[in-house]
Amino acid sequence: MRIQYALVTGSSSGLGYEITQYLLEEGFIVFGASRSETDIDHPKFIDLDVDVTSEESVQQMYDEIGKETYGLHLIVSNAGIFEMSSVLETESDVFLNHLKTNTLGPFHILKHGHDFTIENVTHIVHISSIAGKKGFENVSAYCASKFGLNGLIESCREEWKSLGVRFSTLMPGAIDTPIWENLSDDFERSKMLDPEDFIQVFDMVVKSPPNMQFSDITFLHKSGKLE
Ligand SMILES: NC(=O)c1ccc[n+]([C@@H]2O[C@H](COP(=O)([O-])OP(=O)(O)OC[C@H]3O[C@@H](n4cnc5c(N)ncnc54)[C@H](OP(=O)(O)O)[C@@H]3O)[C@@H](O)[C@H]2O)c1
Incomplete structure (x- = not known):
């Protein structure tokens, strides 16, 4: 069987954790990148301590990856x-932290991941959000960061066209993960998708024909709003 390498950022929790488990089951060797350790114990899992907001940390991560492989078949930029809070109540450092994690982080992953792309093979999948296409109340920092992320992806896709790499962007609505914990409001989890629903879409993207990319897959719970 052909060995396939994947990088997943944000592998310690939520969707990244589920994506990592899924890819391991599919036979990938997975590099997981987050600031905290995961409890995943698998011979094909390599846990890396990475802060995507730091260019140096991301460079060190790729140095580690380079000791194992020259190329990545799949890059999943998911950490976020x-x-x-309302615009009036959002502190500048909170706003900036969203931009650093959700926009600058994926930029570091792309910029230094370029050396690990395999011509006509690598599939780069970003986990963006519906909030990257539509503004929502009390999430200005998050929306700004995801709108920015989508712009970054579109530009990079154009610049790297000659490489023949694929760029797919998933823009889900609310999914029941730990990201919803520790917020001041309580949200109805029954009106969110489950991580398993997400994995069904992810599976379709990963197994799509090699000449296909998904520039925007928007999906949400049937009770969700998208007007
Ligand atoms: N859940 C939803 O409703 C939903 C909907 C649409 C889009 N999304 C997107 O899906 C992605 C995953 O979200 P989730 O729901 O799975 O959230 P989550 O459970 O909170 O997981 C977030 C992950 O990102 C990692 N992370 C955060 N900051 C990081 C940094 N500076 N460096 C490296 N890793 C970092 C965290 O690991 P450490 O803290 O260990 O670093 C964690 O593994 C995010 O991009 C989010 O915007 C989620």
């Missing part, structure tokens, strides 16, 4: 943060 989400906090809620």
Whole structure:
């Protein structure tokens, strides 16, 4: 069987954790990148301590990856943060932290991941959000960061066209993960998708024909709003 390498950022929790488990089951060797350790214990899992906001940390991560492989078949840029507050109540450092984690972080992953792309093979999947296409109340920092992320992806896709790499962007609505914990408001989990629903879409993207990319897959719970 052909060995396939994947990088997943934000592997310690939520969707990144589920994606990592899924890819391991599919036979990938997975590099997981987050600031905290995961409890995943698998011979094909390599846990890396990475802060995506730091260019140096991301460079060190790729140095480690380079000791194992020259190329990545799949890059899943998923790490992200989400906090809620009105524009008037949002502190500048909270706003900036969203931009650093959700926009600058994926930029570092792309910029230094370029050396690990395999011509006509690598699939780069970003976990963006519906909030990258539509503004929502009390999430200005998050929306700004995800709108910015989508712009970054679009530009990079154009610049790297000659490489033949694929760029797919998932823009889900609310999914029941730990990201919703520790917020001041309580949200109805029954009106959110489950991580398993997400994995069904992810599976379709990963197994799609090699000549296909998904520039925008928007999906949400049937009770969710998208007007
Ligand atoms: N859940 C939803 O409703 C939903 C909907 C749409 C889009 N999304 C997007 O899906 C992605 C994953 O969200 P989730 O729901 O799975 O959230 P989560 O459970 O809170 O997980 C977030 C992950 O990102 C990692 N992370 C955060 N800051 C990081 C940093 N500076 N460096 C490295 N890793 C960092 C965290 O690991 P450490 O803290 O260990 O570093 C964690 O593994 C995010 O981009 C989010 O915006 C989620």
